[in-house]
Amino acid sequence: MQKLFATIAVIITGAILLNAVEDFPRFGDPHSPPNSGVSGGSVSSSVHYLQNTYLDTRVPNVVTAVLADYRGYDTLFETAVILTAGIAVFAILRVVRRKDEEESTGSEEKACSGEFSTSDSDGEGRHRVVVGTACRVVVPLAQLFGFYIIAHGHPSPGGGFQGGVVLGTSFILLALAGGLGSALGRLREDMYLRLACLGVFIYAGIGLLSLFFRRNFLDYGALSGLLQTGGEEMARSHGIFGVELGVAMTVTSVMFALFANLSTRGELKGGL
Amino acid sequence: MTFEHFSIGVGVALLLLMIPAMCRIVMGPTTMDRIVGANMVGTKTTVLLVIIGVIFGKVDMFIDFALTYALLNFTGAIAAARYLRHKGRRGIVLASTSEESVCERA
Amino acid sequence: MILPLDIILLIFLVIAAVVALKLRDLLGAAMVFSTYGFLICLIWAEMGAVDVAFTEATVGAGISGALMIATIFKTARKSSD
């Protein structure tokens, strides 16, 4: 019965949504919102951004420039949303034991020494030989590639979010191959919590810094005097790079925090 | 016939040859068959991304996330393998099952 | 936009979505959902939305499968409805 009502509701919603397709602007419609111009100008907004992005910011990839500069507020609060998600999972799931209880299960501690070993406290080392060896090859290269994506966000697709996700996945691979303790030895809990907050702090701090130079919040052009770049355009480019670094820090640590807390139900021991 | 047309043909042929894998995903008697089919589709995604890059004539752009796929594609498979190592039906007794009981108690 | 690839990919997408919804076994559903992620990344790539496709590639290949399996690991494997 419940399913019948759900199906009817889904069908009605789908019919309404399909009906609304008629109201979309046609492809290439000159009066549609994306084509009708920036603040009453004659050039359509997409053409405006395509023509002016390189002149304004010296960033060849328009998407990166629009995300981190023209729409900087949006990306700042997206990063804050990711941080909030991490904090919510941490607050709901994380279990902190008292000291005396800790000692009763203290045999796990040696797994947290940070050694990347294929035989940890689970006593199933021989099953981890293949996966452990593959991860020993892949994880450093994945981290290197993550940094490449972050740094290469200007000329090609990529940037802070994608690079941060690749870095976070490399830590998850480490946890899957050598036990969660081996990954937590590399990126300790206090470390990743600090990194997550530091990322948002860097982003907002760059914005505040441009406020100190009597310009708008997140107007990176104000930093040209500080960075000695000569022109405001290169200052914008460097500002975008700094912002991407902050986003990458937050995303890396929040992704790893989500995995560590979800796979152990907040105990940070044992786990997947 | 240019190489781009040939690439479109190769892409369509790859997608059509993916139909057996999709059949395994739909029918597959056990869960593991579905995982094998999903893994196969994932590997071929890397190739299809390269092919789409060739068709658009911008391989240097598309190659980056084909590389990402090649690097990260086996995370899901390894996670599934780890899951079944702990909770599989054969019931291999692990040291971690004692942790489970600690978990339930707490 | 490449029409023949588009049509086949969309058909596969619908199949993967329906199978991921219908499966009772949540481990299998998580893996089929990762297939859905692969296909939607391909669709975005062949429509030319390169940045979106890149985001979906990193999230779909790495994070989402691992997070879903980690969640199933601490809850139940069989879905109840």
Place this chain on the structure above:
Amino acid sequence: MVISFLSALLILAGLVFFLGAGVGILRFPDFFSRMHAAGKGDTLSTLLIIAGFALYQMRDLGDSEASVSAVLVALKMLVIIAFLYIASATSTSALAEAGWEDGNDPVIAPKHENRLAGPPESRTAAADLNRNSTHDSQP
């Protein structure tokens, strides 16, 4: 022209191997042989197809401007092949082991015993016994 022909040949060979993998995954009787067909055919066909496209990138090495980027792209394709060889083999191994843990038994010809699961009388109890301990209990 010759290079284009060679790369097309490599790509078509890759498609043939992928067809083999598809037939194998559809028609083999049990999970382990399907895994075998999928893993091997998939990896080799990926190698051949990407090698074909990498060869095609090298077609006009004469231009000084285009050749740097073309060589870089071809090198990245070779890196993709290397990673796929690591990742595909690892995931095949891990999934085969996981399939065993999940309770899939290989299809065995009649009159042959399933050596993986141990002798027949202990196989029924294998669901709740440690595999190592069943092994030890047989002197």
